[in-house]
Every structure is written in structure tokens, then in C-alpha cells.
Amino acid sequence: MRPRHFRQLVSVIGLSIGLGLLAGAATEAVAQDKKVLRFIPHAGLRITDPILTTAFMSRNHGYMIYxxxxxxxxxxxxxxxxxxxxxxxxxxxxxxxxxxxxxxxxxxxxxxxxxxxxxxxxxxxxxxxxxxxxxxxxxxxxxxxxxxxxxxxxxxxxxxxxxxxxxxxxxxxxxxxxxDTPANQNVPDEIGSGPYRFVKAEFQPGVKVVYEKNPDYKPRSEPPSFTSGGKVVKVDRVEWTSISDPQTAMNALIKGEVDIWEQPAFDLLPELKKQKDIEIRNLQPLGMNYMLRMNWLQPPLDNVKVRQAILHAIQQEDYLAAQVGDPDYYKVCGAIFGCSTPLKTEEGAVGIKKADVAKAKKMLAESGYKGEKIVIMAPTDLNSINQLPLVSAPLLRAIGMNIEVQSMDWQTLVGRRAKTDPIDQGGWHIFHTAWGTADMMNPITNAGVKGLGKVGGFFGWTEDAVIEKLRDDYARETDPAKQKAIATAVQKRLYEMVHYIPLGEYFQPSAVRKNIKGTLPSPAFVLWNIEKN
The missing domain is CATH 3.90.76.10 (Dipeptide-binding Protein; Domain 1)
Known part of the structure; x- marks a missing residue:
């Protein structure tokens, strides 16, 4: 389903929910004439522990309070x-x-x-x-x-x-x-030393998060730059309100009911650019990368031949055109460490510009696949990736796979992807996600590269002793040329074993009202240094 069709189905519901949430924003803080920054995040916050999950919602929340x-x-x-x-x-x-x-x-x-x-x-x-x-x-x-x-x-x-x-x-x-909380459990309270304090009494999981300026925070004296320097807070209060329907979110921004929309839908950008009070700002200059991740513990994806068949059935342009649409905001690229980084290479890349459906069908037949159901988890409320599963489903059906798409909100997906249960007990085969280039720039930081299996591995639990040795070699090496050679070997191994499938690079701009000054480009979305005039 295309983004515009999806919005037509939910716009009436989304409008009612969104306006209801915004009407509820007349809080005591506003009555006291405090300066309030209102923000639409890319998804609702449910998991408040940024160590428990890699979800960017939890990471961005972490930067507020820690x-x-x-x-x-x-x-x-x-x-x-x-x-x-x-x-x-x-x-x-x-x-x-x-x-x-x-x-x-x-x-x-x-x-x-x-x-x-x-x-x-x-x-x-x-x-x-x-x-x-x-x-x-x-x-x-x-x-x-x-x-x-x-x-x-x-x-x-x-x-x-x-x-x-x-x-x-x-x-x-x-x-x-x-x-001291176990690393697989959410911390019991949200207490940090960062520039904002979490207002627990107003937290509505998945719907609304409120932060207040931390009066005890002492910023560094250096100017802010990415995640470093002085984190100076210039507003009294920040309210995150989740609005899943893009049309409702855009209307709220145009009317001035919110100040910043983190991830506007790409096909609404032309309309937003026409608005005299709104600017489109690129606050994530390093870019983002789409990924298809498979579960190595779940048959038949424990079979490398099945994973290789899926790899050959896919081409990046299909995903980028469906999810982003405008070529000005995306790039076809097979480099697993980012398309603009020192470790960029196309070595070993498969299916970047053109799928080989005939080969994929042959490989699937030779793998021993017997028509087992393949469960793809699909987020309904994360507009930045919600089209990706809908692209994968027909591509994999076309090579003979029995595909079932199971829809859920993103935070439910984040919780479910951590489970290793069988399919009939809530398990999964495939999910799609997006990573910032800063998360993927080398073999150590790129979570999708890890070959540690169930003990320390990223969701999907790839286990690969060869790639772990290469990662150790990279960690010990100090010569940039030798590091690049090792990184190239890692990339070749990743495509060979299909740790994940890169789906291309994109740049996600934000929509900001012009009276908001001081927004900072950063690998994460940060909300200090901002003035509301």
C-alpha cells in the first residue's frame, strides 16, 4: 500500500486522535506562561531504557535526561x-x-x-x-x-x-x-544528570512524554557541536506528542500547535516547503540506512541457502522508491559501513541495482525449502519505515515463499524482536529497520555485523566465528589502510552469509517552524540549544 492510500484510510481517525492530544496540551505549565517546545517524534516512546534497546526513540529520550x-x-x-x-x-x-x-x-x-x-x-x-x-x-x-x-x-x-x-x-x-538493574530489564526509574528531567506523572507510554529543564545542570563552556559541547537549555518544558497520521501532524505544524516534526512524510515535503512559517532542515547530515534483518534461529532462515535466495530476490530501488519516493533524498548503495565514509566499498555486494529472480527461485528450490510460513513483522505507526515490509512481501512471494505480514506498532515490534520463541508462540522471521550512518561506520559499531549468536548478538542472532575474528583484527589494527582491507573482508563475509540485507541510504529532513532557532545537526535528534521566539 502506498503512503498516500494508507493516510486516506487513517486520516479521519488520526485527525480525531491528534487534535484530542493537542487540545490536552493546555497544561499548568502553559497557564503559568512557561516557554514550551512541542515536538512530534518519529514514534511513541514506550521503552524508557536506552540500554535495553537500540530503538532511536529510546536513544533520543536518553539524550534528554542522561x-x-x-x-x-x-x-x-x-x-x-x-x-x-x-x-x-x-x-x-x-x-x-x-x-x-x-x-x-x-x-x-x-x-x-x-x-x-x-x-x-x-x-x-x-x-x-x-x-x-x-x-x-x-x-x-x-x-x-x-x-x-x-x-x-x-x-x-x-x-x-x-x-x-x-x-x-x-x-x-x-x-x-x-x-545495577539487569541489562535485559528496564530500569525502574528515569533519573539521569542530563539537561532535562523526566516528568513521570505526565508520561503516557506511546502517546506523550514531558520533560522540564534541569536547573542543576551545568553545561560545558564549549559551543555545542553534534552531541558534544555546552548543552544549554533555553526553554522551560518540552512536550513530545506522538501523532501517527502524517496529514494530522502536518496540519498541527502549519497551525503552530507544534514546533518541530522530526520525520515528516517525504511526499508531504513539497506542501511543507510552500509554507512561509516552516523550514525544512537536514538535522541528520550523516544520513540513514535501511536494513532487512533475518532471524538465524528460526527455520528455515537458519539455512544460509534460503537467506541467499532472499538476497538475490531483492533490489534497493524498489524499497527506496516506495518509502522515500524522491531520488533527491536517497541513494542506492551496497556499502555496509555507509556510502560516504572512509570504509565505503561495493566489494561483495549483491542485488543492489537489479534483482535476479530466476536465480533466487533456483536457489530457493535447491535449499530444501518446503513452503514454511515466513513471518514479516510490519510497523504501522513508524512512517519512516512502514512501507519496507510491504515491498518485501510480494518480492519474496514472487520466488515462491509463503509470506505472512503481521502488523503492529513499532514499540510492540521492538519488544517482540527480542524474543527467540517459535513462530507458533509469537516468534518472527524478518523485520526491517533504519540505522544512522554513525551506528554503522565500522565493524565494531555496526550491530548487524556481529557474529556472537544468542550471547551478545543483535536481534536475529547471527553466529559467525569468521566475522568475529575479522572484527577483532580490526579492533587491534591502527593503520587506516589495513583497517579498510579488514573492513572490506567483513563486508564480503556479511554478503556471503547474509547477516542482513542493506536496502539503501536516505536523508530524513525535519520540518521546523521558523520561530524555532538553534536546532543542531547531530547523529541523534537533540533538543538543547533551542530558542522559541
Whole structure:
């Protein structure tokens, strides 16, 4: 179903829901004449723990209430954030970090080394770069309340890159009592030390999130750049209201009922550009990448020949044309580390510009596939990817696969994709997602590359000892030319074993009212430095 047809089906319902939500925004804060920034996120927030999931909604929420030890600027250089200073020993085995003075959590407790160490330990269980960093780690040591050390087993060149990782999962720092929560469970409270405080009493999961300015936050003195520098809050309150119908969202923005629409539908951009009070801003300059991810634990996708057949049945242009539509905003590209990064290569890429349906049918027949049902999970409320499953279904039916598309909201999909249950107990075969290029720039940060299986792997649980050795080789290597050669070998192996299928690169602009100044380009969507005039 095309986006316009889908909107016609839901516009009446969406209009009623959206206007109802907006009418409910007349809160006590507004009555008190506080400055309120109103924001339409790309989906509703349900999972409030940014370590539990890689979902960008949870990551963006994390940047509102948490802070990080390091961050990256617009040149992707790592800069201190919560850290005041650090030293590296001559043998490069010991890193000593000192925290900035006066940092407090939202409950008034000081930020300490114990909080940091516990937070990083939890992050290191789930995150791709964190897992690799901890595999090189001998111990974390608390020197005093503001000083701590990382002691390595052997030199590792990506320590600061890991601690300053800008996107999912971000190594956010939380109180130790929260960080002691098992990494597979949501933290019991939303307390950080970041520029905003979470207003729990007004939280409506999947519908509305409210934040207030943190009066105790002390920004850095440097100008803001990407996720680094001074996080200066210039509004009193931020309200996220989820409006799933694009037409309703556009009308709300035009009327001034909301200030920023994070991800406007691409085919509404021409209309938005005509509005004198609205600007289209590219706030994610590194771009995004679509992905089809398969479940290696679920028969018949545990068979590499079946996965290879699916790979040959697909071409990127079909997905990009259906989901984005305007070639000005997308690019066909088989580079798994991003189309504009130093590790870009087309080596090993299959089915980028043209599918081979005849070969795919032959490969499927030779694989032993017996017509088993293939379940594709399809999000109904995430306009940035909701067309992708609807493209995959007919392409895979065309080569003889028995496809069932199961629709659900995005946060339900995020929860379900973590399950390894059989199909008759809620299991799944395929889901589609999108990643920022910052999440995919090398073999360590790209979660889809991991070959760790059920213990530490990304959803889909690819298990591949060959690719894990290559990732270790990359982590140890410091020569850029040799790193690129290793990354190329990783890409060839990924296409051979079909860890995932790249579906192309796109650039998602945001729609912003012109009275909103100071929006920051960033690998994540951040809402500090913003003025509302």
C-alpha cells in the first residue's frame, strides 16, 4: 500500500486522535506562561531504557535526561563531556579519568565514579562497541569519588571512540542503583544528570512524554557541536506528542500547535516547503540506512541457502522508491559501513541495482525449502519505515515463499524482536529497520555485523566465528589502510552469509517552524540549544 492510500484510510481517525492530544496540551505549565517546545517524534516512546534497546526513540529520550563521559563533534572527533580530564599510561594499558566537579543526578545525589563504573558495566553487556571494549578490559577501578581507571589486558585503539559513541546504544551514565538493574530489564526509574528531567506523572507510554529543564545542570563552556559541547537549555518544558497520521501532524505544524516534526512524510515535503512559517532542515547530515534483518534461529532462515535466495530476490530501488519516493533524498548503495565514509566499498555486494529472480527461485528450490510460513513483522505507526515490509512481501512471494505480514506498532515490534520463541508462540522471521550512518561506520559499531549468536548478538542472532575474528583484527589494527582491507573482508563475509540485507541510504529532513532557532545537526535528534521566539 502506498503512503498516500494508507493516510486516506487513517486520516479521519488520526485527525480525531491528534487534535484530542493537542487540545490536552493546555497544561499548568502553559497557564503559568512557561516557554514550551512541542515536538512530534518519529514514534511513541514506550521503552524508557536506552540500554535495553537500540530503538532511536529510546536513544533520543536518553539524550534528554542522561549525560555521557565523552561525545563527538561535527568532525566526528571525540571530546570530553562529563569528564574534566584524562590520562593514558605509557604502555597504553591504563586510562585515568576525572569527572567534572558539581555534577548531580535529578534526585540531588552527586555523580560518582561508582555510578560511572556500574553504568558502563551494564552498557557493556548490550552494546556492540561496549562488548568489544569489555573483552579487552582487565578491570575498572574506583580511585576516589571523582576519579576512576580503566585497566586493559592489551592495548585497544577504540577506547575513547567507544565511550563517546553517539548512537545506539549510547553509554549514558545513570545512578548506580539504576545501573545495577539487569541489562535485559528496564530500569525502574528515569533519573539521569542530563539537561532535562523526566516528568513521570505526565508520561503516557506511546502517546506523550514531558520533560522540564534541569536547573542543576551545568553545561560545558564549549559551543555545542553534534552531541558534544555546552548543552544549554533555553526553554522551560518540552512536550513530545506522538501523532501517527502524517496529514494530522502536518496540519498541527502549519497551525503552530507544534514546533518541530522530526520525520515528516517525504511526499508531504513539497506542501511543507510552500509554507512561509516552516523550514525544512537536514538535522541528520550523516544520513540513514535501511536494513532487512533475518532471524538465524528460526527455520528455515537458519539455512544460509534460503537467506541467499532472499538476497538475490531483492533490489534497493524498489524499497527506496516506495518509502522515500524522491531520488533527491536517497541513494542506492551496497556499502555496509555507509556510502560516504572512509570504509565505503561495493566489494561483495549483491542485488543492489537489479534483482535476479530466476536465480533466487533456483536457489530457493535447491535449499530444501518446503513452503514454511515466513513471518514479516510490519510497523504501522513508524512512517519512516512502514512501507519496507510491504515491498518485501510480494518480492519474496514472487520466488515462491509463503509470506505472512503481521502488523503492529513499532514499540510492540521492538519488544517482540527480542524474543527467540517459535513462530507458533509469537516468534518472527524478518523485520526491517533504519540505522544512522554513525551506528554503522565500522565493524565494531555496526550491530548487524556481529557474529556472537544468542550471547551478545543483535536481534536475529547471527553466529559467525569468521566475522568475529575479522572484527577483532580490526579492533587491534591502527593503520587506516589495513583497517579498510579488514573492513572490506567483513563486508564480503556479511554478503556471503547474509547477516542482513542493506536496502539503501536516505536523508530524513525535519520540518521546523521558523520561530524555532538553534536546532543542531547531530547523529541523534537533540533538543538543547533551542530558542522559541
Amino acid at each position: 549525560d555521557t563521559l565523552f561525545a563527538v563533534d561535527d568532525k566526528m572527533q571525540v571530546k570530553p563531556q562529563m569528564v574534566e580530564k584524562y590520562e593514558v599510561s605509557g604502555d597504553k594499558l591504563t586510562y585515568t579519568f576525572t569527572l567534572r566537579a558539581g555534577q548531580k543526578f535529578h534526585d540531588g545525589a552527586p555523580v560518582t565514579s561508582a555510578d560511572v563504573i556500574a553504568s558502563l558495566a551494564r552498557w557493556g553487556k548490550n552494546d556492540t562497541m561496549g562488548q568489544k571494549l569489555f573483552s579487552y578490559t582487565k578491570e575498572w577501578k574506583e580511585v576516589d569519588a571523582n576519579t576512576f581507571q580503566l585497566v586493559l589486558k592489551e592495548p585497544y585503539g577504540l577506547v575513547l571512540d567507544s565511550l563517546g559513541k553517539p548512537s545506539s546504544n549510547v553509554p549514558f551514565i545513570m545512578p548506580k542503583r539504576m545501573a
